[in-house]
Amino acid sequence: MKREIPILLTVLSGLLVTLAFFTRGENVAAGIETHWSKAVNAELLQWALIFFSVAFILGIANLVRISLKQIQGGGADAFYKTVMLIALFGYLGVGLGEYHGWWSFAGEGEQPMKLWIYDKLFIPLQATMFSLLAFYIASAAFRAFRARSLESTLLLVAGAIVMLGQVPVGDQITDGYASRWLAFLMVYVNGAGQKAIIIGATLGVLATGLRIVLGIERSYLSE
Amino acid sequence: MASLRDFDRRWIFLIMAVIVVGLNVTGGGGRLPVSEYVHNYYDTIEALPEGSIVMLSADFDPASAAELLPAYTATIHHLFTKKLNIVNVATWPAAPPYTVSEFGRIAPQYGAEYGESWVALGFLPGDDVAMGNIGQSLASAYPKDDVDETPYGDLPLLERVGDNMDGIDLLITMSAGYPGILEWIAQVGGRYEVPILAATTAVQTPDLFAFYPSQCAGFLGAATGATQYLQLVDEATGGAVEKERLVNQKRMAVQSGAHLFIILLIIVGNLIYFIGRRGA
């Protein structure tokens, strides 16, 4: 039963949500009422939101359990794990305390502490991680983009045109041609390729989705 | 040759850092030609009659703010200049602070009253499921606003919107990835026939060509698109976004340097490869 019940729930909710997609909402002018499946769908969406929120607890429990073990073991990671746990519970405490008015670290007219942490720590850290891409793309360009075959040569040339066409200096060097070539590549070559990949991948999604909704695909559940 | 091929890649990182920082300090940027997609983004907003209601979704975070925040700022200026009303939502948890700071700064410049001309509904968890909820019933998705928890029906602007997407004339997303423009198209654009505009990060821009213009009427592709749009808005508003325009034009000069360096690396890498192959 541990396996049958989840499959039954998947099939039922999958069919209900699919039915809701094809049924009509309220139309006062025509005297049409919202189909019941839409209401069920809306209810399921609310449940999904609650599940997503509650599931955070599972993740935090796993994180804390593994981190505490590593801290107790005193390995190389112990220091980082300690910092991580302090950050996790510290920020949670600051946010909860300020929201409920239990405490406040900010003076009159000052930004709340949780926003200060967001502005001064979170934003720079995120931006730093994202900007690593600039370095990694340069390193990948040097070591991996090779004209080994006709296809890879075409990829290289297209990549160079796109990079030139995206920036003002490209047009200056090529007398305005770079942005025109870019537009051609993007609209026709890329547009056609994108549609082909989307159609192909979507059929894969559709087949998998149907298999799951109809209960044929079960391998994502354990025995 | 082998030493050239296997040299420490941190030298590449260092040169890239020098180019980016150096051009940021010294570089200046000129005016960019405006592409068709950016014109369409601008013209779609221009075509809305005064008092129309636009849903502006902040679907980005600090990591992508360098690309999307200028477009967000310019869009807010543009909408207020045209006397359009704005319903703010967000499907990325890190986005609402930008709404607070940008509207806190820009709305007073246009005398735009909270509740009458704009509202902030805040972050809704659930990604594309959340978008589906917003499309199906905005009032159920957001029983209260994000500023002082005013009930949905007590805000005059939301009363005008009603419960669903019928009251929304245009949807604009600042899209950094998932969930973003593609999910808005699937969950809302196709179902409720709301026209959609987007500002996207560079990596997401090529995806949009498959949906332009039928499902996405216009878009600002990365920093380039944002800069072009800033130029248009700056002219239309008489210099309201001059600072952002100048910063972004300078960024384009920085990007020029970085792109040229990457092209150079590709050429050098290939030369080493071909010389090495001939030697072998």
Next chain:
Amino acid sequence: MTLCSTLALVLHLALATGGVIAPKPAPQAADDTSGAQAAWDQLDAIKGEGADGELTGEGLSAWVDTEKVPTLMAIVVFGLLMFVYQRKAKAGQEISIRRIAGLDAMDEAIGRATEMGRPVLYVPGIDEIKEIQTIYSMMILRHVARKTAEFGTDLIVPVKDSIVLTFAEEAVKAGCMDAGRPDAFVKDNVRYLSNEQFAYCAGVAGIMAREKPAANIMLGMFFAESLILAESGFMTGAIQVAGTAKQHQLPFFVAACDYTIIGEEYFAVTAYLTREPNLLATIRTGDFTKWIGITLLIMGVVLATKAVGAEGITWADVFLRLAGK
């Protein structure tokens, strides 16, 4: 929801690209008694719509969104095709599947990690479990876990979402059971890192740098972190296999990884690995549907090209022309 949206997307792309989608014609004059007009009227009655398209509250339209009927028909056709091919496959008809280098490389990568006595790192993307690619990644994870359990190699699975965490634990456990080695399941090796994209990315890069896995397998839905992960993995000297159906991250994986599973190849993984008739049949169904799509595209392009300059062209006109009337 995803199911319907995706099919609607396929249909729309196919039809819009081919120029087949055209507006319904304006109502004809009252004295118009042409066959086409009568057919339209009959169709309107079935749909429950008046002559100018307004809903009458009767017929199908009282509860069915008639604009979505083509999507429903396409799902039914796809489902029937799948059923037919499954029957054929079960009856013993051979369904061949071409070689996918990236998939063959997965076993090689696990073997190499075993020889080196280092762990295998499996990154299931950063999306939630409702994303089909993540569900698929869990199915592949089960296969990878079976292999690592057979070889006695450690398998580390960092996840970004709490619900994915439970699925990943189950998949690894099931893989170990499949291999007959339930003791090979190490609960602490399935790790939740963070729900924040770049914090998760930094966490995975940290595992790569400190625990030095010999093989990195990255399969699922990836975004801006893909290149950071792939380059971090390259710097540790790991053999890397990556795959995603997310087209805008593919170039990064192609450039930075040893083997890449591209687009729809990704959805052929379990069929390729297990050769199970049911799964192979769905691959064949997809291929057949693609031929239908290609035919529609070509038809649309030809007809739209022929119709250039003509005004008020409708679906009915298009098919009447096709029939030579």
